[in-house]
Amino acid sequence: MSPGSINLTDPLDYQWIFEAAGVGLLEIDFHGCIRRINPDGAAFFGSTVDVLTGQSVMNLTYAEDIPRTVEALGRVIDGTVPLVVVEKRYVRADGEIVWSRSRVSLLRKTSGPPDSVLAVVADITELKRAQQDLEALNLSLRATLDGGLLGLGIALEARDLETSGHTVRVIHYSRRLGEALGLSDEQLTELKHGASLHDLGKLTIPDGVLLKPGRLDATEWAIMQTHALKGYEIATRIPTLPCAALAVIRSHHERWDGTGYPDRLSGEAIPLLARIFAVCDVFDALLSDRPYKQAWTQEAALHELRQQRGRHFDPRVVDAFVSTFEADDADGA
Structure with a gap:
């Protein structure tokens, strides 16, 4: 040796x-x-x-x-x-x-x-501390993004004061419905971001159409329908916005029977998050005063959702919403 x-x-x-x-x-x-x-x-x-x-x-x-x-x-x-x-x-x-x-x-x-x-x-103490710092930074950035998107969504309501509070309410409804349908945390965040900006395209709609105190004529309705696609096009310029959130903005006016807009999608071809949000959006709209209508009662709005199962809305989503809403109502939520 x-x-x-x-x-x-x-x-x-x-x-x-x-x-x-x-x-x-x-x-x-x-x-x-x-x-x-x-x-x-x-x-x-x-x-x-x-x-x-x-x-x-x-x-x-x-x-x-x-x-x-x-x-x-x-x-x-x-x-x-x-x-x-x-x-x-x-x-x-x-x-x-x-x-x-x-x-x-x-x-x-x-x-x-x-x-x-x-x-x-x-x-691995230094590695763990670096990971924790990175996680804290990520949470801070996410909170900043959430706040910014919500703030933008609320700011959009300033053009249409009759819908004040709509964005916050539909975000709340969407989260409760998404949880009831078993969405992951990531999907719930995507749904929240899409809900925050769902009416972004209304920035491009003339006041004479957006604020008209009455039913829109065919030309005006065609202009109003462009807001979904225009909102999607604007939102694609936000680099951190996920595709699923963009789908909510683009597709929340599609209908289960294929008669919606802008792409005339039908059934499960409509992105799931858009199908979920559509129910929440319409429900809150029915409960709200608008330039062209008075607010419906809660009972009438829920009845309308049931009537539109399989026509406007995904039947499974309607059933989950009604069950969730009635459970919340029973608990005093």
């Missing part, structure tokens, strides 16, 4: 590898007690080898992470898996909370069954 080489049959060389591994190494018995820990592991905990040896690893673990730690150790000890990788928090000697990614496996013995595990502990 050449000078300076390591003899892996020599227990002293094994100890040298343990001491100089460059990562934290802990031998933990089946009761969670630290039998051995190397200097890198001790440094991670902000303590010394002598102080940490004999302590329970659970005493060092952040309280909320103890159940996951017990579960991970148990799976290795009972042979369910040969190795687990667990991310968890520890509390250092100075009280600082640190994060680790630990690889835990059985520590085999030369004779007899194993009675301890080996944990290879890597410090």
Whole structure:
């Protein structure tokens, strides 16, 4: 054997590898007690080898992470898996909370069954802090986007004061209906963004048409119908707006029977979020005073939705809306 080489049959060389591994190494018995820990592991905990040896690893673990730690150790000890990788928090000697990614496996013995595990502990505290900062920034940006889109939607109402509060109400209805239909959080956000901007295209409609106190003639109605497509075209210039939200803006005036606009889609060819929003939009419109009509009663509006099942609206969506609305009404919501 050449000078300076390591003899892996020599227990002293094994100890040298343990001491100089460059990562934290802990031998933990089946009761969670630290039998051995190397200097890198001790440094991670902000303590010394002598102080940490004999302590329970659970005493060092952040309280909320103890159940996951017990579960991970148990799976290795009972042979369910040969190795687990667990991310968890520890509390250092100075009280600082640190994060680790630990690889835990059985520590085999030369004779007899194993009675301890080996944990290879890597410090990922800075990585976790960076992830948390990024998540906080993402939440802040999302809140800014949500607020901006809602603000724009409400600002659109300034051109038509008779619909004041419409945007906030249809967002509320849409979320409740979306939850009832089992939409994911991502889909609910897309629905909210689409609902916020659903009337964006009305910016392009002349006041003489938009605010006319009466029924529109054929020419005026054709102009009014352009707002869905015009709104979609404007909204496509918002780079963070997802396609599903754009579909709400474009397709919320399509009808289940194919007689809607702008694309005369029918049935399930109409995007789901647009089908959901259409019910909420029409319901609130029926309950609201408009230049061309007085507000309907709640009972009359719900009756109209039922009448339009399979004609204007997706029957399943109507049924879910009516059930949800009646449940909310019964609870006093």
